[in-house]
Amino acid sequence: MGALPEDLLLEIAARADDAATVVRCAATSKPLRRAILGPGFRRQLAGRLGLAAVLGLSFQPDSASTATMVPGAARTTTTSRPPQPLSGITVVDWGIPEWLEPVAARDGLLVLRRWDDTTGSSLSVRDTLTGGGVTSLPPMGIVVHGHEGFPCPPPALLAVGGGADRVFELLAAYWDGASLMIRIFTSKTGAWGLARAAVPCPGGAQLVGRLSRANPAVVGRVAHWLCLGADETPHGVLAVDADTADAAAVDLPPDYDSGMRHGCRSEAHVRLVAVDGRLGLVVAESLAVSVWTLAAASWSRQVVVGAPELERRAGLLEGDVSSLSPVEFLGFAEKSGAVVVLVTARLLVSLNLGTKAVATLWRGESKLGPWVSQVFLHEADLASVLQAMKSF
Numbered sequence: 001m002g003a004l005p006e007d008l009l010l011e012i013a014a015r016a017d018d019a020a021t022v023v024r025c026a027a028t029s030k031p032l033r034r035a036i037l038g039p040g041f042r043r044q045l046a047g048r049l050g051l052a053a054v055l056g057l058s059f060q061p062d063s064a065s066t067a068t069m070v071p072g073a074a075r076t077t078t079t080s081r082p083p084q085p086l087s088g089i090t091v092v093d094w095g096i097p098e099w100l101e102p103v104a105a106r107d108g109l110l111v112l113r114r115w116d117d118t119t120g121s122s123l124s125v126r127d128t129l130t131g132g133g134v135t136s137l138p139p140m141g142i143v144v145h146g147h148e149g150f151p152c153p154p155p156a157l158l159a160v161g162g163g164a165d166r167v168f169e170l171l172a173a174y175w176d177g178a179s180l181m182i183r184i185f186t187s188k189t190g191a192w193g194l195a196r197a198a199v200p201c202p203g204g205a206q207l208v209g210r211l212s213r214a215n216p217a218v219v220g221r222v223a224h225w226l227c228l229g230a231d232e233t234p235h236g237v238l239a240v241d242a243d244t245a246d247a248a249a250v251d252l253p254p255d256y257d258s259g260m261r262h263g264c265r266s267e268a269h270v271r272l273v274a275v276d277g278r279l280g281l282v283v284a285e286s287l288a289v290s291v292w293t294l295a296a297a298s299w300s301r302q303v304v305v306g307a308p309e310l311e312r313r314a315g316l317l318e319g320d321v322s323s324l325s326p327v328e329f330l331g332f333a334e335k336s337g338a339v340v341v342l343v344t345a346r347l348l349v350s351l352n353l354g355t356k357a358v359a360t361l362w363r364g365e366s367k368l369g370p371w372v373s374q375v376f377l378h379e380a381d382l383a384s385v386l387q388a389m390k391s392f
Contacts, residue, residue, distance in 0.1 A: 107160035156223035253299035259285035330375035
């Protein structure tokens with residue numbers, strides 16, 4: 001039997017359900033790769049998968065020993081009509097040891113580190129686009145003076161390039177006993193840059209020890225971490241410029257928590273995000289999900305969706321609604337502008353802050369509650385990845 005015609009092979013690739021399959025198809029033969037890299041195919045693919053293609057959902061199941069990914073697990077609705085029940089969801093065991101914690105994700109890359117790491121000696125990166133193995137980063141060589149060390153806040157992925165090499169920069173921050181220090185790893189050189197003191201550091205050691213473990217929001221070259229108070233409620237934002245090492249405190253919106261339910265004002269009910277090149281704060285209010293955006297040193301608020309409407313779009317039956325219980329935010333997909341939301345402790349959905357579309361990601365048979373953590377919605381700018389790839 002002869003080889004399949006090129007146009008038929010292209011049609012097969014164009015009908016792929018995920019971005020990773022398209023990239024792998026481009027590596028199978030010279031003619032197919034040249035055709036896939038052509039502008040006509042890229043336009044056709046963008047019409048199906050979109051420029052920001054979702055690769056899948058990953059999470060850390062607390063009852064198991066490995067991180068898990070659910071590729072293509074999404075059903076979308078923008079109306080009050082519930083989505084169809086999920087079926088045929090494929091759960092892939094990544095085989096990541098239980099002592100590794102997923103701490104950051106951006107543009108299809110997942111950053112891992114050992115759970116008890118306070119010296120930056122166990123960072124590694126996995127490419128969820130290609131499904132490649134875990135690449136270990138060299139130790140940072142942190143020397144802590146005078147104490148046992150503070151938990152290092154999650155690192156920030158500053159930039160991720162397209163192409164097969166997937167060049168990226170990773171900013172790591174830590175407290176060395178006297179100053180807040182930052183270092184930047186560049187995959188192009190495979191080495192860490194010089195350690196620099198981030199000055200001034202408002203709050204000092206107490207602030208660094210109370211930074212949220214949520215993925216930091218990156219706006220341009222500035223990383224933002226949510227700061228928690230002694231009562232574990234959000235009290236402010238620490239902003240660090242990767243280029244100048246300038247550190248600054250950013251006040252949260254005044255009375256941002258006025259609409260939140262008492263007892264539901266922890267870091268699980270707010271999320272720092274980057275929206276259209278600006279810093280944003282998503283808030284789970286008692287009757288709505290709202291987003292605050294920062295522009296010219298001033299915050300403005302917009303309601304994304306009411307709580308009853310969110311539950312209807314998520315497909316919850318009337319008996320599943322627990323008196324409009326506050327939702328929890330578990331992650332954010334920067335390219336599509338979607339926040340990952342846990343609804344009534346049993347349903348994971350993505351809520352697009354711009355289009356207000358709701359996509360069902362995972363429906364648990366029982367309450368998810370604390371049984372999953374470190375949830376990331378993986379996506380990549382597929383058009384840029386294809387354009388950056390080199391032909392044979």
